[in-house]
Amino acid sequence: MAGVEIISASRISQDLGVQHTQVRKDLAMTGAQGTPKVGHKIDELIHLIEEFLSWNQTNNAFLVGVGNLGMALLGYEGLMQSGLRIVAAFDHDPSKIGTRIGGIKVVGLDRLSDIVTAFPPHLAIITTPADVAQGIADRLIESGVKAIWNFAPIRLHVPSDVVIENVDMRSSLAVLSYKLKQKTKSCVDID
Amino acid sequence: MAGVEIISASRISQDLGVQHTQVRKDLAMTGAQGTPKVGHKIDELIHLIEEFLSWNQTNNAFLVGVGNLGMALLGYEGLMQSGLRIVAAFDHDPSKIGTRIGGIKVVGLDRLSDIVTAFPPHLAIITTPADVAQGIADRLIESGVKAIWNFAPIRLHVPSDVVIENVDMRSSLAVLSYKLKQKTKSCVDID
DNA sequence: TAGATTGTTAATCGATTAACAATC
DNA sequence: TAGATTGTTAATCGATTAACAATC
Numbered sequence: 001m002a003g004v005e006i007i008s009a010s011r012i013s014q015d016l017g018v019q020h021t022q023v024r025k026d027l028a029m030t031g032a033q034g035t036p037k038v039g040h041k042i043d044e045l046i047h048l049i050e051e052f053l054s055w056n057q058t059n060n061a062f063l064v065g066v067g068n069l070g071m072a073l074l075g076y077e078g079l080m081q082s083g084l085r086i087v088a089a090f091d092h093d094p095s096k097i098g099t100r101i102g103g104i105k106v107v108g109l110d111r112l113s114d115i116v117t118a119f120p121p122h123l124a125i126i127t128t129p130a131d132v133a134q135g136i137a138d139r140l141i142e143s144g145v146k147a148i149w150n151f152a153p154i155r156l157h158v159p160s161d162v163v164i165e166n167v168d169m170r171s172s173l174a175v176l177s178y179k180l181k182q183k184t185k186s187c188v189d190i191d
Numbered sequence: 192m193a194g195v196e197i198i199s200a201s202r203i204s205q206d207l208g209v210q211h212t213q214v215r216k217d218l219a220m221t222g223a224q225g226t227p228k229v230g231h232k233i234d235e236l237i238h239l240i241e242e243f244l245s246w247n248q249t250n251n252a253f254l255v256g257v258g259n260l261g262m263a264l265l266g267y268e269g270l271m272q273s274g275l276r277i278v279a280a281f282d283h284d285p286s287k288i289g290t291r292i293g294g295i296k297v298v299g300l301d302r303l304s305d306i307v308t309a310f311p312p313h314l315a316i317i318t319t320p321a322d323v324a325q326g327i328a329d330r331l332i333e334s335g336v337k338a339i340w341n342f343a344p345i346r347l348h349v350p351s352d353v354v355i356e357n358v359d360m361r362s363s364l365a366v367l368s369y370k371l372k373q374k375t376k377s378c379v380d381i382d
Numbered sequence: 383t384a385g386a387t388t389g390t391t392a393a394t395c396g397a398t399t400a401a402c403a404a405t406c
Numbered sequence: 407t408a409g410a411t412t413g414t415t416a417a418t419c420g421a422t423t424a425a426c427a428a429t430c
Binding site for chain 3: 199200201211212215216218219224225226227228229230231
């Protein structure tokens, strides 16, 4: 693909296995305008998509719960590329407090409310066990957090003005299991 | 809730903030039959849901990539409760090979094809970095794996008879960012 | 019985897909 | 020009929601 400066929606739809109309609508959302018979300028398109997804402007975030999942997120550079910068991590465990993971300092959970109030981030990430997640969410919201990215396997209750997005591995697994079950069933039908 | 043996779809829909018709349709999918004016027997309902989601029958799975994310999954009991048992983990790193994480042995990646061929699991979990994920998927499928749960941040190409389910944190983040952006925008509009 | 609940059938809504005019 | 591509407008499809008869 080196040297290619133009891409057509048709080509994108082929590569992605998506309807070309869908691709066109998505591109239109970003404000992209292509030229008929030619296509879209790649660099222009990338810029517009980044702008649409707010990847060009960084959101600061706090992370609560430095377990394996929390550490995985702290070490994932993809977040920074998507405009998300984790600026502090909180945990209960004394052996973790004061250490640095991926350059980010781990702070005691008891200082959560103070620090959130002092430096209110747009966003907080919850990677705690399920049983403490709601309590953490309450404290975060009380201190001014307006959006929560929840990885704890539990349905959180938040006020309607707080944005919440769940990463629910179990429902993803349920979908996978169901597909697998259906496939197995149809095989049996054929026999 | 102790002692409650009956639950109504109306009650579930209230608690979950979902349309009651939706709950009824979902329950009907599992084959549940309630009695008018009364509701559904809770234990019966739980059993039917577990059966529908195949939580009562265990799927064996291999996990490839024992990084932070892989370790998080190895240590997550919720998977076992959802009918997924990880029976072996694979990694490239010599310092990890031979160790046990959550009771599951870490095996060298070079033995992947052999072991998968010998004990073909229904399912494989990919928690490797993006750049090696496709290669791993190819080897797994070649050795007989029929379903892949992919956590690597990349779109995998698989034959149409292989079930694939992606856990895409970045698109989840994109949704969250978009919601946050919209909310901020509407605030400005009000001013 | 009256009221609450079930479960189905119809109506609405939105998203996806198809068709087509515009254009370089 | 002819053909490829864009982008919009119409049609289809599916899912969600509303309405209602059945029932204990």
